[in-house]
Amino acid sequence: MELTRTSDLWWKTAVVYCLDPETYQDSGGDGHGDFRGLAQRIDHLATLGVTCVWLMPFFPSPDRDDGYDVTDFYGVDPRLGTLGDFVEFVRTARDRGIRVISDLVVNHTSDQHPWFQQARSSRDNPYHDWYVWRDEPPPDAAKGIVFPDQETSLWEYDQGSGQYYLHRFYKYQPDLNVANPAVRDEIARVMSFWMQLGLSGFRVDAVPFLLETQGQADAANLPDPHDYLADLRAFMARRNGEAVLLGEVNLPYPDTLRFFGNADGVGDELTMCFDFIGMQRMYLSLARQDAAPLAEALRQRPKPPRDGHWATFVRNHDELTLDKLTDGERQEVFDAFGPEPDMQLYGRGLRRRLPTMLGGDMRRIRMVYSLLFSLPGTPVLFYGEEIGMAEDLRAEGRLAVRTPMQWTPGPNGGFSTADPADLPGPIPDGQYGPQRVNVASQRRDRDSLLHWMRLLIERYRECPELAWGDYRVLDTGSASVLAHRCDMDGTVIAVHNLADRSDTVELTLAGLDGCCVLTDLLVGGQTKVSDDGTVHLSLEPYGCRWLRATHPDAAT
Numbered sequence: 001m002e003l004t005r006t007s008d009l010w011w012k013t014a015v016v017y018c019l020d021p022e023t024y025q026d027s028g029g030d031g032h033g034d035f036r037g038l039a040q041r042i043d044h045l046a047t048l049g050v051t052c053v054w055l056m057p058f059f060p061s062p063d064r065d066d067g068y069d070v071t072d073f074y075g076v077d078p079r080l081g082t083l084g085d086f087v088e089f090v091r092t093a094r095d096r097g098i099r100v101i102s103d104l105v106v107n108h109t110s111d112q113h114p115w116f117q118q119a120r121s122s123r124d125n126p127y128h129d130w131y132v133w134r135d136e137p138p139p140d141a142a143k144g145i146v147f148p149d150q151e152t153s154l155w156e157y158d159q160g161s162g163q164y165y166l167h168r169f170y171k172y173q174p175d176l177n178v179a180n181p182a183v184r185d186e187i188a189r190v191m192s193f194w195m196q197l198g199l200s201g202f203r204v205d206a207v208p209f210l211l212e213t214q215g216q217a218d219a220a221n222l223p224d225p226h227d228y229l230a231d232l233r234a235f236m237a238r239r240n241g242e243a244v245l246l247g248e249v250n251l252p253y254p255d256t257l258r259f260f261g262n263a264d265g266v267g268d269e270l271t272m273c274f275d276f277i278g279m280q281r282m283y284l285s286l287a288r289q290d291a292a293p294l295a296e297a298l299r300q301r302p303k304p305p306r307d308g309h310w311a312t313f314v315r316n317h318d319e320l321t322l323d324k325l326t327d328g329e330r331q332e333v334f335d336a337f338g339p340e341p342d343m344q345l346y347g348r349g350l351r352r353r354l355p356t357m358l359g360g361d362m363r364r365i366r367m368v369y370s371l372l373f374s375l376p377g378t379p380v381l382f383y384g385e386e387i388g389m390a391e392d393l394r395a396e397g398r399l400a401v402r403t404p405m406q407w408t409p410g411p412n413g414g415f416s417t418a419d420p421a422d423l424p425g426p427i428p429d430g431q432y433g434p435q436r437v438n439v440a441s442q443r444r445d446r447d448s449l450l451h452w453m454r455l456l457i458e459r460y461r462e463c464p465e466l467a468w469g470d471y472r473v474l475d476t477g478s479a480s481v482l483a484h485r486c487d488m489d490g491t492v493i494a495v496h497n498l499a500d501r502s503d504t505v506e507l508t509l510a511g512l513d514g515c516c517v518l519t520d521l522l523v524g525g526q527t528k529v530s531d532d533g534t535v536h537l538s539l540e541p542y543g544c545r546w547l548r549a550t551h552p553d554a555a556t
């Protein structure tokens with residue numbers, strides 16, 4: 001496939017990298033990461049092959065939900081820098097060919113936001129209708145609580161207004177009323193502001209909750225919320241044609257598909273949706289050393305509209321949610337990867353990173369990232385994954401996986417010169433601490449995970465078939481081996497062994513059009529496909545291979 005076709009719909013072959021400026025690099029020695037520090041680290045991202053940085057919330061905030069409780073949508077948290085520092089970072093990233101998107105957290109605000117302060121002051125205040133109120137909570141007020149360790153209801157009584165307000169998440173995060181045209185206008189203004197300052201789109205927080213109008217007493221009379229999402233997308237495209245909406249939608253596949261929108265089969269709502277189902281099935285496959293759950297998800301996963309794309313990930317900043325597995329399946333993953341109660345969260349997830357879950361087995365860790373970059377979908381990395389950082393269970397709740405970036409073996413892992421007590425969180429020690437796991441050492445070590453990640457990203461970018469092609473899960477005859485092929489003016493095949501023993505599989509490859517030589521892309525070597533289309537491929541324990549079908553004369 002010709003690479004020139006990939007540049008307009010850049011997100012389909014992007015490498016997204018999520019980070020929180022607060023935990024990335026402190027330039028001022030006050031213990032907080034900041035935009036100036038982040039800008040200084042841009043070449044780490046560029047050499048890794050990142051093409052798009054996703055910034056976690058960096059807005060002024062009381063920081064009770066790590067910045068997801070915003071008090072000013074038009075500002076930068078002063079601890080992280082200024083608007084000027086933000087713009088300098090975006091420009092520097094651009095210079096390295098990296099786009100920047102940020103979280104758009106507009107399902108709710110902080111209860112300290114001036115809008116909410118006004119809203120609660122009286123029922124007649126113009127901001128009152130910016131939030132969702134009821135005189136009495138509905139009978140099912142506890143249904144759908146997201147943080148069951150801290151909340152018992154979605155509705156909280158407010159003294160000022162004498163009413164209850166809706167909060168999907170914590171009670172200090174009142175939900176905005178997106179049915180109110182003034183709120184819609186303001187959200188558009190917020191997006192426009194940041195795009196004007198250089199952003200190429202947004203990771204939209206909690207999309208189904210943002211759109212939901214069920215809390216409203218007059219829900220039946222409100223317009224279809226998907227029309228609103230389409231309006232928002234159209235507005236964004238008018239302001240910046242290349243901008244994307246990457247949505248957090250953790251629902252079964254058919255429900256998630258609706259969030260891409262469907263006008264003319266092109267897609268007019270979210271540009272990308274995270275594949276939460278595929279991610280959860282992957283962990284079940286890893287736990288069982290059986291490819292079937294993941295293969296089944298790949299077969300069931302609906303094709304997005306033409307310009308839409310799935311976004312794939314191994315870990316993110318939240319708990320590793322396993323909420324879409326059955327109780328029994330979830331327990332299997334808990335038993336395999338997080339058996340201690342302290343590793344588990346909300347009864348549905350794990351507050352761990354991958355390397356510890358896999359017992360530090362580098363063969364297995366490498367294989368999982370090979371899956372990430374070869375399965376169809378835009379890969380999204382969470383900072384520190386590229387060097388195999390671990391969690392620190394001493395940190396509270398989900399913060400266990402949000403510890404400072406580990407740059408060097410030196411004090412505070414090179415993140416900050418401040419007193420450790422002033423850092424945003426603990427720094428792991430022992431096997432996964434900065435002395436053993438850091439960027440500086442891995443840069444010099446060709447066998448490091450960092451080099452493996454660079455190789456995977458390089459090959460992924462060279463194989464647009466993986467993103468653009470039609471994919472098929474192939475029959476391997478082995479329960480623990482997953483093989484898939486992607487075709488689009490060329491064929492790329494990836495084979496992954498999920499088990500701790502070597503294996504040889506026989507694949508039948510029809511329609512190769514004379515391209516009967518398979519060239520290994522991760523290591524050297526070639527394998528001939530026999531005239532009847534069969535080929536035998538051997539795999540090491542937890543081994544992986546990427547193969548391009550080539551014409552015998554063209555094979556290199």
Ligand code: NOJ
Nearest residue numbers: 065068105169205206318
């Ligand atoms: C989803 C985010 O991923 C999570 O970190 C946050 O706590 C909630 N939304 C509330 O904003």
